[in-house]
Amino acid sequence: xxxxxxxxxxxxxxxxxxxxxxxxxxxxxxxxxxxxxxxxxxxxxxxxxxxxxxxxxxxxxxxxxxxxxxxxxxxxxxxxxxxxxxxxxxxxxxxxxxxxxxxxxxxxxxxxxxxxxxxxxxxxxxxxxxxxxxxxxxxxxxxxxxxxxxxxxxxxxxxxxxxxxxxxxxxxxxxxxxxxxxxxxxxxxxxxxxxxxxxxxxxxxxxxxxxxxxxxxxxxxxxxxxxxxxxxxxxxxxxx
Numbered sequence: 001x002x003x004x005x006x007x008x009x010x011x012x013x014x015x016x017x018x019x020x021x022x023x024x025x026x027x028x029x030x031x032x033x034x035x036x037x038x039x040x041x042x043x044x045x046x047x048x049x050x051x052x053x054x055x056x057x058x059x060x061x062x063x064x065x066x067x068x069x070x071x072x073x074x075x076x077x078x079x080x081x082x083x084x085x086x087x088x089x090x091x092x093x094x095x096x097x098x099x100x101x102x103x104x105x106x107x108x109x110x111x112x113x114x115x116x117x118x119x120x121x122x123x124x125x126x127x128x129x130x131x132x133x134x135x136x137x138x139x140x141x142x143x144x145x146x147x148x149x150x151x152x153x154x155x156x157x158x159x160x161x162x163x164x165x166x167x168x169x170x171x172x173x174x175x176x177x178x179x180x181x182x183x184x185x186x187x188x189x190x191x192x193x194x195x196x197x198x199x200x201x202x203x204x205x206x207x208x209x210x211x212x213x214x215x216x217x218x219x220x221x222x223x224x225x226x227x228x229x230x231x232x233x234x235x236x237x238x239x240x
Contacts, residue, residue, distance in 0.1 A: 016045065019044070020045045022045075033205050034205050036138060046140055051101060053148065060151070062098065065094060135205050139202050150170060154168060170192035170193070171189045187229065
């Protein structure tokens with residue numbers, strides 16, 4: 001039987017301004033952040049902020065991607081003309097992705113919330129989908145900081161020559177020697193200070209919001225961690 005969890009009282013009247021201010025709690029104050037997961041429209045603020053900044057940083061990265069593709073030799077047995085045509089199509093797709101980034105982010109949040117909703121059902125945690133969606137949206141600002149840090153490193157570094165360089169080391173991959181297996185690098189790269197921070201805050205916010213143990217909250221988050229790791233490894237598989 002699912003444990004009935006009384007909703008935490010909202011600390012402020014529900015308004016867009018107070019919701020925007022409440023985003024700051026998702027960085028360091030899980031007890032206050034937990035109150036915002038029960039607000040109907042809280043997710044709008046994080047989606048606007050994360051979507052807009054992600055669109056801008058991704059679009060500004062496109063020239064770097066174009067440069068890497070231009071200097072990368074075509075695969076064996078691929079005519080240069082065919083390769084160049086593929087590059088043009090690939091860059092067109094990248095530009096479309098940049099401008100629909102907010103939609104993509106929203107879909108990713110929905111999938112994450114659905115996965116956690118399923119885990120809550122298995123673990124008898126009485127959480128609504130909207131509450132979990134708000135938690136995912138709120139904690140996403142931590143991951144946004146990681147994306148901004150990576151973008152700044154790229155801009156400071158200047159010219160990049162490989163696809164791997166487009167994902168600067170922010171985790172324990174920074175300690176790996178050159179030539180390390182790309183899958184090992186991808187796995188180590190996931191565990192950055194921002195991802196660990198995100199995991200900790202997700203667990204603490206869920207624990208405070210639904211009044212469950214931190215162990216049970218971590219179990220709810222584990223599938224998202226594993227899914228992120230899978231995407232990391234898939235990304236490494238396409239690196240040359």
